[in-house]
Amino acid sequence: MKFMMFVCTDTEPETDESLVPDIETWVAENDAAGRRVEGSVLGSPAAATTVRVRGGDLLVSDGPFAETKEVIVGFDILECADLDEAVEVARKHPMAYNGRLELRPFVDLAD
């Protein structure tokens, strides 16, 4: 099953930098195993643009700027057998230490 892994900042990151794993190793390992389908760092919320259509009119605006200090800074799409495998992949990502990761399953509408 596919998971969207949102890579987020956190207000209480790991304080011991020596524990934090290397991102290059993580990407290489999971790309080679076919568990990482796609992924990227994202621009900051300052670079975000909101699009809405209301009453047929296009509304484009700056933002949104979330009130929270935790923001999404990247994502990875994972292909894993189940949640436990996805958790094992996520726990080796440096942002599991320096931030937090949120795993959301893809919904298969054909199911």
Place this chain on the structure above:
Amino acid sequence: MPDLGQAVADAGADSYPRIVAALIRITGDWTLAEDCAQEALTMALERWPQDGVPANPGGWLMTVARNRALDVLRRATVERRKLQELALLNEPVTREDEEGEEVVDDRLRLIFTCCHPALALEARVALTLRTVAGVPAADIASAFLVTESTMTRRLTRAKAKIATAGIPYRVPVGPALAERLPGVLAVLYLLFTRGYDADGEPAFAAEAIRLTRLLAELMPGEPEITGLLALCLLQHSRRAARRDDDGNLRTLDQQDRSLWDHAAIAEALALLPATTGPYALQARIAACHTTTPTDWPAVAVLYDQLFSLLPTPVVALNRAVAHGYAYEPAAGLRLLAEAGAGGALDGYPYAIAAEADLTARAGDTGRAVTLFEQAAAAAPAGPVRRALLTRAEELSRNEEP
């Protein structure tokens, strides 16, 4: 003729988790599995009085439940997945494991899945009671002081999350097992300590003991499991002695020890691990309280070890009390002041009562009376408050010459 209701209850207690666990593995449908297990038990109550109790009650119940699941799925054979399930259901329920992994008891998969950390804690507790122990949702609801519809929604949401979040129906292996086991034990202990019946007694203590016993059987050689089992048995062994005829709480030293369940105590003492995990330590502390006089220096040492593993305010409080009894009240009061230094114990009636008790034993009766009264005011109305007020009254009576 033996009591048939009892025969069904006995067979059901053993079979229910086996049936539910096997049907979930085959169909992936939690609600179907529970319904079919329940219907098999209902049918046993109808049939056994006429036909007699079958030679293999568990096998009879499993067959009836499986056939019931087949009936339900046959009516919905349009989907290909359902057809595959039908094929599986036609196989004998004894199992060959896929992928050549070690054959694991279905009930163990069920326990680990119900206790998965991706579920909310209260959902884990409710799901374990409902699915593994077969407790009706209405009974779980009343013990946790929520409406039945709230509890049913909670259970439905939890089952839906298992399916949508990709929570596997599996026992973790390797290092993951060691990481997940404490979470499972925490759910079982919560089951034991939380949830009260109308008399204010733990509602699911017996279920928690039964499930912990099952886990110990399925995962032999895990000292923390036997530690938890011993701890629960020891606490539960005092249930008949905990209150007087008026429902007032009795402290350990006031209890009539002949009312203790000595068979349970003997079982617990035989299980007692010598290890130093949190449940093993708590069981060893509880075991110290089964002898008169209590070996307080031993209790104090065990609390020191427990505090180094679990430095929580409540463990700190109990450690202070143990030191107060093992050495001198002043030693306990010193540790109690340290435990409460961060304000974590402010207004906690048991902390005030502990200070009152240690103060009384240190000889300052006037201050002890005031503290017991403060503790009573902080306690919820009921047996705990009454017990604290009684202590205050007794002390002030003794103080008057």
